[in-house]
Amino acid sequence: MDKIIEVQGINKTFLKRKTKETVTAVKDISFDVHRGEVLGLLGPNGAGKTSTIKMICGLLQPNSGAIYINGLDIRKKRLKALRHISAVLEGNRNLYWRLTVRENLEYFAGNRGLSRKEIAARVDQLIGQFRLKEKENELVNGLSRGMQQKLAIAVALLAETQAILLDEPTLGLDVEISYELREIIKTVAKEEQRTIIISSHDMPVVQELCDRTIIINKGTVVVDEKVENLLKLFETRAYSIKLCSELSPSQQKKLDVSFPLSTYKGSFRQPVVEVNLERSEDIYDLFDIFKAEGTVVESIDRTSIDFEQVFMEIVKGENNYAMA
Numbered sequence: 283m284d285k286i287i288e289v290q291g292i293n294k295t296f297l298k299r300k301t302k303e304t305v306t307a308v309k310d311i312s313f314d315v316h317r318g319e320v321l322g323l324l325g326p327n328g329a330g331k332t333s334t335i336k337m338i339c340g341l342l343q344p345n346s347g348a349i350y351i352n353g354l355d356i357r358k359k360r361l362k363a364l365r366h367i368s369a370v371l372e373g374n375r376n377l378y379w380r381l382t383v384r385e386n387l388e389y390f391a392g393n394r395g396l397s398r399k400e401i402a403a404r405v406d407q408l409i410g411q412f413r414l415k416e417k418e419n420e421l422v423n424g425l426s427r428g429m430q431q432k433l434a435i436a437v438a439l440l441a442e443t444q445a446i447l448l449d450e451p452t453l454g455l456d457v458e459i460s461y462e463l464r465e466i467i468k469t470v471a472k473e474e475q476r477t478i479i480i481s482s483h484d485m486p487v488v489q490e491l492c493d494r495t496i497i498i499n500k501g502t503v504v505v506d507e508k509v510e511n512l513l514k515l516f517e518t519r520a521y522s523i524k525l526c527s528e529l530s531p532s533q534q535k536k537l538d539v540s541f542p543l544s545t546y547k548g549s550f551r552q553p554v555v556e557v558n559l560e561r562s563e564d565i566y567d568l569f570d571i572f573k574a575e576g577t578v579v580e581s582i583d584r585t586s587i588d589f590e591q592v593f594m595e596i597v598k599g600e601n602n603y604a605m606a
């Protein structure tokens with residue numbers, strides 16, 4: 283598979299003006315993204331996602347390390363390299379506010395040197411694909427946030443670059459527009475074989491759209507794995523255990539210490555322990571806690587898990603995470 287983006291050992295530190303303190307935003311991050319791949323870049327607030335995206339699209343310079351776009355080194359062939367990439371950054375939609383939807387698309391299509399006929403055809407196609415027909419003659423200024431976001435992404439697609447970076451594309455959008463955008467992004471990735479990097483806190487978006495995910499925490503990559511594999515891995519480790527009687531306070535304490543990622547729902551009728559095991563054999567240690575005070579297990583079931591839970595487990599239990 284062709285590598286479209288190569289990130290090699292990048293580092294970024296900032297100097298806080300007021301305190302003169304050095305903040306390490308990105309620490310030795312490396313990854314490749316291939317043609318047609320949709321990559322989710324995730325992490326808690328302040329993890330280093332935006333800094334990474336800004337370095338890839340040339341808005342920030344790494345302190346060290348290298349970034350190649352389509353094989354071109356950003357440091358040495360900056361303009362040529364950046365021609366292969368377009369970005370929609372959160373809170374920064376590159377649109378002309380006093381032009382209409384159609385005029386914006388025509389303007390950016392014109393910038394690419396297309397003929398009048400080509401411009402009209404491409405603009406019509408995007409207006410149809412993004413369901414912007416009703417709004418085509420409205421000024422961007424008066425559009426809702428969701429409509430502006432759709433237009434910003436349509437403009438990014440116009441450039442027909444190999445790679446598109448989308449920073450929080452669905453943040454603050456209503457359910458309907460968020461759904462529409464997801465469908466469009468899916469089609470673009472599949473049919474046009476574009477490489478897309480999405481940074482998001484919206485886990486259903488990641489689960490649905492991304493082939494692969496990179497989770498960044500405190501400036502470093504903690505996971506680089508196919509979404510499908512992560513879901514499978516965590517699914518096989520997630521158990522729901524129904525007990526015949528409640529756990530004593532000392533058993534609950536042991537559970538907390540030995541299985542920090544577990545939850546105990548005490549109830550007279552049906553006490554349940556939900557646990558995510560690091561290794562399947564750890565279940566024997568769990569049973570020892572029950573056995574020590576004669577607690578009988580009624581049933582054990584595998585629980586289904588969504589990407590939100592996977593993300594939380596990884597970020598919470600980062601030091602314990604290891605692929606099987």
Ligand SMILES: Nc1ncnc2c1ncn2[C@@H]1O[C@H](COP(=O)(O)OP(=O)(O)OP(=O)(O)O)[C@@H](O)[C@H]1O
Pocket residue numbers: 296297298305306307325326327328329330331332333334
């Ligand atoms: N211009 C800057 N000056 C000083 N510190 C900065 C600057 N930009 C980012 N940082 C710091 O670098 C770290 C990483 O920030 P970054 O914005 O890359 O994280 P993020 O993962 O995108 O977070 P969020 O999800 O909140 O947007 C944070 O500690 C942040 O405060």
